[in-house]
Amino acid sequence: xxxxxxxxxxxxxxxxxxxxxxxxxxxxxxVPKEQELPNQxxxxxxxxxxxxxxxxxxxxxxxxxxxxxxxxxxxSVNSRNTGLGNLQTLTDELVLEILGLxxxxxxxxxxxxxxxxxxxxxxxxxxxxxxLDGLNGRFLYNGSWKSTYIxxxxxxxxxxxxxxxGLKVRDFYSDYLFQSWLCANLEMKPEWxxxxxxxxxxxxxxxxxxxxxxxxxxxxxxxxxxDNWPASKKWNRDYLLKLCDDVPFAVGPxxxxxxxxxxYSDQVREERPLYLFDPKFAEKVPVLGSEYEVPxxxxxxxxxxxxxxxxxxxxxxxxxxxxxxxFHIDPNSTSAWNAVIKGSKKWVLFPPDVxxxxxxxxxxxxxVACPVSIIEWFMNFYGATKNWKKGPIxxxxxxxxxxxxxxxxxxxxxxxxxxxxxxxxxxSRRNLLNVLDFLKKxxxxxLVSGTKDRINLHDKFKNAIEASFPxxxxxxxxxxxxxxxxxxxxxxxxxxxxxxxxxxxxxx
Amino acid sequence: xxxxxxxxxxxxxxxETFEVDEAVALESQTIKHMIEDxxxxxxxxxxxxxxxILSKVIEYCKKHVEAPKSDDRDRATSVDDELKAWDADFVxxxxxxxxxxxxxxxxxxxxxxxxxxxxxxxxxxxxxTPNEIRKTVHIKNDFTPDExxxxxxxxxWAFE
Numbered sequence: 134x135x136x137x138x139x140x141x142x143x144x145x146x147x148x149x150x151x152x153x154x155x156x157x158x159x160x161x162x163x164v165p166k167e168q169e170l171p172n173q174x175x176x177x178x179x180x181x182x183x184x185x186x187x188x189x190x191x192x193x194x195x196x197x198x199x200x201x202x203x204x205x206x207x208x209s210v211n212s213r214n215t216g217l218g219n220l221q222t223l224t225d226e227l228v229l230e231i232l233g234l235x236x237x238x239x240x241x242x243x244x245x246x247x248x249x250x251x252x253x254x255x256x257x258x259x260x261x262x263x264x265l266d267g268l269n270g271r272f273l274y275n276g277s278w279k280s281t282y283i284x285x286x287x288x289x290x291x292x293x294x295x296x297x298x299g300l301k302v303r304d305f306y307s308d309y310l311f312q313s314w315l316c317a318n319l320e321m322k323p324e325w326x327x328x329x330x331x332x333x334x335x336x337x338x339x340x341x342x343x344x345x346x347x348x349x350x351x352x353x354x355x356x357x358x359x360d361n362w363p364a365s366k367k368w369n370r371d372y373l374l375k376l377c378d379d380v381p382f383a384v385g386p387x388x389x390x391x392x393x394x395x396x397y398s399d400q401v402r403e404e405r406p407l408y409l410f411d412p413k414f415a416e417k418v419p420v421l422g423s424e425y426e427v428p429x430x431x432x433x434x435x436x437x438x439x440x441x442x443x444x445x446x447x448x449x450x451x452x453x454x455x456x457x458x459x460f461h462i463d464p465n466s467t468s469a470w471n472a473v474i475k476g477s478k479k480w481v482l483f484p485p486d487v488x489x490x491x492x493x494x495x496x497x498x499x500x501v502a503c504p505v506s507i508i509e510w511f512m513n514f515y516g517a518t519k520n521w522k523k524g525p526i527x528x529x530x531x532x533x534x535x536x537x538x539x540x541x542x543x544x545x546x547x548x549x550x551x552x553x554x555x556x557x558x559x560x561s562r563r564n565l566l567n568v569l570d571f572l573k574k575x576x577x578x579x580l581v582s583g584t585k586d587r588i589n590l591h592d593k594f595k596n597a598i599e600a601s602f603p604x605x606x607x608x609x610x611x612x613x614x615x616x617x618x619x620x621x622x623x624x625x626x627x628x629x630x631x632x633x634x635x636x637x638x639x640x641x
Numbered sequence: 642x643x644x645x646x647x648x649x650x651x652x653x654x655x656x657e658t659f660e661v662d663e664a665v666a667l668e669s670q671t672i673k674h675m676i677e678d679x680x681x682x683x684x685x686x687x688x689x690x691x692x693x694i695l696s697k698v699i700e701y702c703k704k705h706v707e708a709p710k711s712d713d714r715d716r717a718t719s720v721d722d723e724l725k726a727w728d729a730d731f732v733x734x735x736x737x738x739x740x741x742x743x744x745x746x747x748x749x750x751x752x753x754x755x756x757x758x759x760x761x762x763x764x765x766x767x768x769x770t771p772n773e774i775r776k777t778v779h780i781k782n783d784f785t786p787d788e789x790x791x792x793x794x795x796x797x798w799a800f801e
Contacts (some may be wrong), residue, residue, distance in 0.1 A: 218778035219736040220762075227743055227759070234763035241799020245771040247780050300791055475683050588798045 194299040216249025270387030274397035316404040331528035350539040358428040383411040388567035398453040405458040412445035433561040438597035457547035466571035467558040476552025485541035525546040650684035657692035668702040670750035
């Protein structure tokens, strides 16, 4: 088997060799001895070692350097600009947007125009799009997206020529392209993995869980729930390959056989690796569905009243180190649990009223712009949260552990090694009212996810609940109103007696 | 056609002012947000856009705001064709203007103009040899002969 990367164990070993590697691979003269990455953020307190690169990425494939290096070389010319000609006034993103409109042959021709166009035309995300748009999941990953595409579309070509090349270009400085490469090749820094402040429980009763976590909407990490799962013992790569054979699974925008996906995930080195995330896994391979069971805490599953019309609710998740999800809130105001069967995941969670730094939700909640990738978020924003009063809940969830993600909580997840997990979203009586409210919203048809019939979901669900659990909604509504009335009184009293209260809600 | 006729003043980087209908100005998401945030009262300064480019952008926005939306199926295609022809003419400008338009459309967040101008540049590259492309965008070949051969071999498949 190809060696599989782990973001966890490598970082610590790499630290010592790191600075040597960065220096020797940059063809930079006149760079001060301690210089690492000149445009690194100043807030990055742990600056002594800079970043840890994955072992097989000594420097940018084509020699791209960050802009800061140009400023250290007065009189140096940026071949990015001279090679773009009239296009040099455009930003890197705009150049790439233009190139994104071209097909493979045009990119191939462009690569021969100048050093600058060579670098731009070989930008991997361009080729990734060509593969995903054009080949529909039927591709055999071949070391890079470009050579994958060429191998698939030009079968007579000796692809090793495309693979092996990689002309090193001198004097090409670009923050965007360098950053893009950097994020693809960075490992998680140890200090990003240190904090584990989530509450951990083992063997608690359902009542205790509901009272201390589900009701007050707090996350918790539960141990020992997966001990009886056949999946815990049986699920590994070989078993899954044999069991699932040629069944196509959802991977991002396409569907792929497991074998093809693993071929990709073993080799890939990119900022946002494709993630296998399939909501129909139990329908596609019923044995998978039979080898796990919902932990006892989460058995109340009110969407089940909708039967086949219920929104997507369970996923198998498989991905390599570095894959994951950047900040989001789960759809439909549901709560979730996520069980790691193999591997490990780093979680960062923020409560519903605290927007994570770097994240910009639109006012109606219809869009969440998290412009940065997971790694970039850690590089640029994680450090700032250390001093927050209402900071994030964090943990590493290992094989055999389950995390409870309460409804409305922001969360980010990154796999630290090859991982296999199961996750389910659910509605219990504790978040039933929230869910109904959410589904009632005027723009529900855009926001509601995982079902084809978005517009009627609210009514259907409400009616189905009334039919199966008559009076429940009314009972819950009354309770909620009582609680709100109580809370108002309490906080007023608090503000009168406690001189410390009256502070802000923010935590900047 | 304009109803309420509220006018917005836009100021180019070189100090010229342009008065436009609000509907026209709203084609730009950037300007739209400024108006929503109440920054528009004394005119909107656009320090990144010269008067030459701004007047072209306004011309584009005016045309697209006035274009009737295609709810009538029969009329739709001929109206679309007309607009497309107008667009094709609109981008028949020199390189430097074209790239300035891209930058302006990007800054002002006018998606259709950005799409149009980017597609125009992309089309410029199609069906040309590397040398012809160099001439089009005024580049000197900066590969050494060795490098050029290596790169050519790497991408030979694109030439066959």
